[in-house]
Amino acid sequence: MFENLVRHIQKFVALNEEEQIILRSYVKFESIKKKQYLLEEGHVCHANWFIGKGCLRSYTLKENGNKQMVQFAIENWWLTDYFSFEQKKPSQLFIQAVEDCELISIDDRIQDELFIKIPQLERYFRLIVQKSYAASLMRLQYMFNLSPEERFHHFNNNFPSFIQRVPQYMLASYLGFTPEFLSKIRAKIADS
């Protein structure tokens, strides 16, 4: 599991044996069960989680009580609420396990110290966040430029593995429409 993380980091920056040992001593390993929460609204987010195995989601609670999906994360992805994590402010988000998960986490209290010991991690995370940012802007573009139906087909074509992994109603919320409308789309596909 830790090897996954090392391999992921090495895609972006060098990390020698000694540094790997330092890193291992700084991170925490945790397992959580499906439906357990890592973070709840109103709490400060104290960790950044790397998914070794499993699937997480983050969502907000809307005024009407519905859950609005914010993000999915699977193997080799980092997930946190950067806003809360960095500024130590109460989060708007819930982070919950969609499947049983094995996680590696970096605590906010040790992050700075870790970055001093292994400076290239600063670069690693700059690049990780940059990728997340680019992905978020792409998603905004899809929201603006594609119809709900087109967004579904686009997601279907580009991330087929997700479709079987997450419940349809979460996907519908992630794509910005209702589960009822997703059923309509699927009925249309079955017809043709």
Add this chain to the structure above:
Amino acid sequence: MFENLVRHIQKFVALNEEEQIILRSYVKFESIKKKQYLLEEGHVCHANWFIGKGCLRSYTLKENGNKQMVQFAIENWWLTDYFSFEQKKPSQLFIQAVEDCELISIDDRIQDELFIKIPQLERYFRLIVQKSYAASLMRLQYMFNLSPEERFHHFNNNFPSFIQRVPQYMLASYLGFTPEFLSKIRAKIADS
């Protein structure tokens, strides 16, 4: 103008006199006129721009020929297409001056060298990108959780300075609706 940039950097990391001189020798200064382009669709984005004075916008061209606003940027903001800038791939974006601008830019070819000479800039940009990412996720939340009319009022309340600075039709596109609908909202306000 350069002092603005130094001051902005010093909000996040230390930067001594010597480093300021190094930085100055690495960046480029440019002035552009309203409506001029810094980047056009299909080209690789070779710079990251810091706005000393003025206002930039980025947009994509939709299938129907309309322009979809992606971002605004004003004084003390960085703007680039990180996807194109980092991966050296053709951009989907246009970046254009909304007002006459005075800019400081970092070229992609010298960025790595600059980060080696002033390592804390790696941290500075990690934090900058993190903030942009958080803002982008907030905007997604507004798209999901607020109606077009609510989004307008929210923007109005939180960024009143923008309202006078950018044309209404750009704002409408940024908020994800048509200029006609914005007129409708404004007429409703005038009534009451």
Add this chain to the structure above:
DNA sequence: GATTTTTCTTAACCACGATTAAGTTTTTTT
């Protein structure tokens, strides 16, 4: 100051996707 271009407004019509509500299927729990 006159002309052109850009930006904003108004109004009629209409389509997409939300809402509501009931029922079915699948999964989980006991």
Add this chain to the structure above:
DNA sequence: AAAAAAACTTAATCGTGGTTAAGAAAAATC
């Protein structure tokens, strides 16, 4: 295996915000 909970489907109704088109107002240019 039975019961309960979670997830998905179907269909009728309705409202928001898009589209179209024409005109008015404001700003830029000559």
